[in-house]
Amino acid sequence: MLSKWDVQNKKHNEWLKRRIDTDLEVGSKVDIRAPDYVWTVGTVKLIIESIKREPVFVIHYDGLDSTTDEVIFKNSVRLAKHGTYTLRNDIPKCNSKLNNQVQNLPISNKQITSKVAQSE
DSSP, X not given: OOOHHHHHXXXXXXXXXXXXXXXXXXXXXXXXXXXXXXXEEEEXXXXXXXXXXXXXXXXEETTSOGGGOEEEETTOTTEEETTTTTTOSSSOBOOHHHHHHHHTOOOSHHHHHHHHHHHO
16 A cells, blocks of 8 residues: 555656656747746747757747747756646746836837827
């Protein structure tokens, strides 16, 4: 008979297998945890395979510009199947629309004045 620990360990290992997507290819959507611990949707842009190492992915954060792209190992805890975390309502998620608005804020007073003049 399995102990309580063995049962929990088995459930955890099954969950890990479901969390990690083994069939990723360029263009696949994934959930990625940003360095600030917020989950967001990303797209695999490039897969770098090596003989002695696990694959490395270049991930583009959807809704952001390419300067935020990140290189991450395939088995990283920051990477999960699309929807594993971003479809949950009980954890922080990134609002990419808000991030886009913040990234596109005017930098100078001249730009602010120009935008106000254009809107009038």
